[in-house]
Amino acid sequence: MFAYYLDLALRSLKRNKVLTALMVLAIAVGIGASMTTLTVMHLLSGDPLPGRSDKLFYAQVDDNPLPEKQTEPMDVMTYQSAMDLWSAHQADRQTIIVDSPVKLRAPDTTLPPLMPSMLSTTADFFAMFDVPFRYGGPWRAEDDAARSRVAIISSDLNDKLFGGANSVGRTLRLRETDVRIVGVLAPWRPSPRFYNIAGGRFSGGKTADYYGRPQDVFTPFSSALEINDGNFYQYSCWQLPPSPGHLQNAPCVWLAVWVQLDSPAKVASFRRFLDGYAAQQQALGRIARPQNTRLRNLVEWLDYQGVVPSDVRLQAWLAFGFLAICLFNTIGLLLAKFLRRGGEIGVRRALGASRGAIFQQCLVEAGMIGLLGGLGGLLLTLLGLSLVRRQPVAFADMVHLDARMFALTFALAIATSLLAGLLPALRASRVAPGLQLKTL
Amino acid sequence: MEIQPILAALRKHRLATLLIALEIALACAVLCNACFLIANRMDAMRVNSGVEEASLATLQISGFDEKQASDVNARMLAGLRTIPGVQSASVLNSIPFGEHRGRVGITTDPEGKQFGGVIELYLGGPGSAEAMGLKLVAGRALQADDYQPFTGVFPSSAPVLMARELAEHLWPGADPLGKVIWVDKWSYRVVGIVDHLATPAPDWAGRSAPGWSAFVPAQPGPSLAGSYLIKAPPADLDRVLRDARALVAKVAPDTVLDQEGSQTIGDLRAQFFQQDRIMAFMLVGVIVALLLVTALGIVGLASFWVQQRRKQIGIRRAIGATRGDILRYFQTENFLIVSGGIGLGMVMAFGLNLALMKFYELPHLPLHYLPIGAAALWTLGQIAVLGPALRAAAVPPVVATRSG
Incomplete structure (x- = not known):
């Protein structure tokens, strides 16, 4: 019919x-x-990150020492808060993230110096965010502690500098420091580049740049503070930093902290830890609003930042x-x-x-x-x-x-x-x- | 023209009439708002930077250390000034539509209680204020000894030129000359007011406005290096910039040229508004497609009605109606339907505007968009119905005598 x-x-x-x-x-x-x-x-x-995004959380503490009226904490943290939360190891995994422009030369090549964006983070970053490797692998937690001069590069940069060959073990010069390549990423193009998004609320909907490529160089955060000292940009400051680009002891927010929490019980306990930390810091007189903490999961964070242009x-x-x-x-x-x-x-x-x-x-x-x-x-x-x-x-x-x-x-x-x-x-x-x- | 029989006929085709009217209404709502969005984007794109864009370009270099900064500045400025056609070369930290390196929150009191907003401090070396072409409207111009060396991010105190819009915001009704703005412990005294100076990103959605900026004079040094403003006659500017880019490898070979950031201000402006331009083009495309589809719908339905009424048309012609009468009948019918649609469409346009205002921070739809939209749709309707109406008018009276 x-x-x-x-x-x-x-x-x-x-x-x-x-x-x-x-x-x-x-x-x-x-x-x-x-x-x-x-x-x-x-x-x-x-x-x-389908399947993982509900286990990844973006932690926020309101570092502002001034009792201003402000409803939301700043998008990123001070050095002290970030280091305290990271080194407490209260989550299944945790990482600190910041990016900065760095001068890069490959001594084995004749290419002129480049000015790529460098992501400085900690060893857990690669496992937390399922970052795929082509050669080598992530650095170890000991490298974070030892401030090792190691780096991981993107496949784009590996193609550009080394013609796509296995460059593990070769040397890059970041500013004035030689670092050893320990890993090369496979092509990786998360949409958006979710791990370092901040300030989306103030972009007036012009957020297309959040969908750009990941950074070309990854280095341990502790090493990068020395390698690229003076070249870090603050997200915001309550007072002007005494020395530009050197933010460890400045009243400035500039670091993102991500944690991985594998079960609802762990989420609840981390929330308690975060609130407890904020209360303790208020008691020390460093922050003004301890109740103003946030722990959004990845998808909530992207929604909050309004990443879709x-x-x-x-x-x-x-x-x-x-x-x-x-x-x-x-x-x-x-x-x-x-x-x-x-x-x-x-x-x-x-x-x-x-x-x-x-x-x-x-x-x-x-x-x-x-x-x-x-x-x-x-x-x-x-x-x-x-x-x-x-x-x-x-x-x-x-x-x-x-x-x-x-x-x-x-x-x-x-x-x-x-x-x-x-x-x-x-x-x-x-x-x-x-x-x-x-x-x- | 009698309207009564047309209305009676439409009542027999309620559904089809309603559909066309609804289509017109939707088209009217989208048309008015799309035109308004285009006008808004065009307005945004025309924002006045306050500088002489046509004769300015910028060169951005990085990859040198603080200790080298003064040397790099000296070599770059000397090199730039040797390029034929260069009228002026100076150091300027922030560039309109380019890098913003001086976005700070200010207060109008030393205690930091009276928040004044987030503004742009253009930090420039000797010659940069003149090169930008800032128009002084009150107070004095900057003098050579206003440009002092400094350490840290910004000079701890300096006389500044302030954009009029910012001065009116900070001290409404009062004379801004001699007043002081504070950034933490640093203070800047207003010595001159310039007509206009836009922030580098005039569409930033923070606690700021497009004209909230001030110019801080300083001697180039560790924190004021690598960002150059070049002035040349507009006709030579592209060549001068090409030469300047080539110069970097010669005079400062160990630095890195920022290819994307080193542009004429005109090109930076074009890039800055590229998304708005694409959006405006897309909206134009939507409007054209929309009008086309609506017109096709009218043509289709009118053709159907003409064919359906061939016999009646023949009878009317046989009993004395002229071709013009038939033509006018269909034209009037279309006018009535479109008018109904427009009536509903205006309400919908208003509703859509309210929704856009909520989600996109648009202003109210100005009322004059409604009659313009209505006129466009009336014209469209008349053009669309003309073909079928002419075919109707061409139906010979003899049809009336045929069966079927």
């Missing part, structure tokens, strides 16, 4: 090619616009508004198409087709339009995504249509067309056989 309906639908679509083309085009354009923006949204609002959201809303207009358009055109065939439907009803059968026939036709529109929409989505890829935004290179979005394109197209066909099909199925036959 379904095959017969398909045949009927095909014949009907062929009968008025212009009207069919208009409907297919409307659906295709609506789907193309919606799917392009939806794919970008999907990419930007996804969970960067507001323009991308706006584009998605616009696209769906546009799809709604295309939907109304298709409803109108389908209505015209079905009712024009009132005579034919009357004959079929008179010959015994039930209302349900007419309804189904009409919906099959609508679904067919949806399928064709979906095909067109897929082409337009691919075109739209290639346009996005050519935009000068940090996430451009990550934009692609994955299998789920591919399937969703057709699902959305057919759902839209069926939704559009519902009302016209209902009207068509209510055509009275007698009346239509009389006018034939």
Whole structure:
């Protein structure tokens, strides 16, 4: 029966090619616009570490010593708070993160010096965030304590400096210090670059840069303080740092602390630890608001920072508004198409087709339009995504249509067309056989 | 033209009429708001920096130590001044639409109680204020002995030039000359007011405003190095910048040139607003597609109605209606439907604007967008219906005598 309906639908679509083309085009354009923006949204609002993100938490203590009115603690911490929380080892894993620009030379090569961004962290970073290695591996906890002169480099930098060869054991000069490469990362492109995001609340929605590439050089935090002393940037200060770029003893916040907590009980106990630490620091007179601590998990932290650029959201809303207009358009055109065939439907009803059968026939036709529109929409989505890829935004290179979005394109197209066909099909199925036959 | 029979006919096609009207309403809401968004972005992009952008470029270098800073500055400035066409070369820490290195919270009292906002302190060496082309509107210009050497991040005290917008914010109605702003223990006395000087990132959403900045004079040194302002005639600027970039490898070979940061101010501005420009283009695209789809919908449905009513049209023609009567009938019908849609659309446009205001910090939709949107949709409707209406007008009276 379904095959017969398909045949009927095909014949009907062929009968008025212009009207069919208009409907297919409307659906295709609506789907193309919606799917392009939806794919970008999907990419930007996804969970960067699925399966692990609920175990990773971003700790915040309100380091502000002044009793100002402020509802949220600063996005990052002072050296003292970060070191205290890290060295207490109260979580399953914990790490400190800060990035700084560093002058880099590879003594074995003739390349001019570079100025890449260096991420300074602790050994747990790589295990906590599932960082993939191509050669070598992370440094050990002892290296953190010993301030070892070691580094891990990104695959991009390894390609640039060493032509992609195994560079473990080779030397880099960071500013004036020689460091030994102990690991080379495999290509790693988390979306967003979740581990060092701060200040998103004040960016006015212009957050595309949070989707940039990870840093090119990773060094132990303790070593970096010596290697790159004077080149660290504060997030904010209550008083000006006595010596610029040297922030260990300055009243400045500049360090992020992440912890891994594997069970709800551990989360609860770490919260108690955090509050206890803040209360103790207040007693020492270092901070003013001990109750102002936060422990957000990874996804909550990204939401709080508002990482999805507001323009991308706006584009998605616009696209769906546009799809709604295309939907109304298709409803109108389908209505015209079905009712024009009132005579034919009357004959079929008179010959015994039930209302349900007419309804189904009409919906099959609508679904067919949806399928064709979906095909067109897929082409337009691919075109739209290639346009996005050519935009000068940090996430451009990550934009692609994955299998789920591919399937969703057709699902959305057919759902839209069926939704559009519902009302016209209902009207068509209510055509009275007698009346239509009389006018034939 | 009698409206009564048209309304009676529309009442028989309630559903189709409603659909077209709804489509028009949605189109009206999106159209008005999209136009408003475009206008907003264009406004943002036209922000006045207060400096002579067309003749300014910046060169950014890094990778040298504090001890080398004075030497690097001296070699770079001397080198830059040898480039033919360079009118001035100076050191300036923050660059409009480029690096912001002087974003600080200030107070208007030494105790740090009266918070004044987050402003930009442009820290510049001799010649930079003149090169920027700041227009002094009150007080005095800076003199050679205002530029003093300093240690630390900023000079501990200095006479400053303040942008008028900031002065009016800090001391509304009062004379700002001689007043002092404080950054922690450091104090800056206002000696001159300049017409306008924008912060490097005028769209930053913190406790700031686009025109909250001040110029602090200082001698280049360890904390004021590697960021240069070059002035040249606009026609020579691109070549001068090319020469300047090449110069770095010669006079300061051990430093690293920041390729992305070393641009003309015009290019920095273009980059700064690139996202807004893309968004504006995209909105234009949406508007065009939207109007096209709406027009196609009207064409489709009007064609259907014309075909459905061929017999009635024939009868009307047979009993004396002219082609013009038929044409006007369909035009009036379209006008009525579109008007209904616009009426609803204006309400929806307002609602959409409220939603945008909530999520995107947009101002109210100015009322004049509504009549403009309405006029656009009326015109669109009339153009779309013209084809089907002409076909209707061409139906010969003899159709009335045929059956079927």
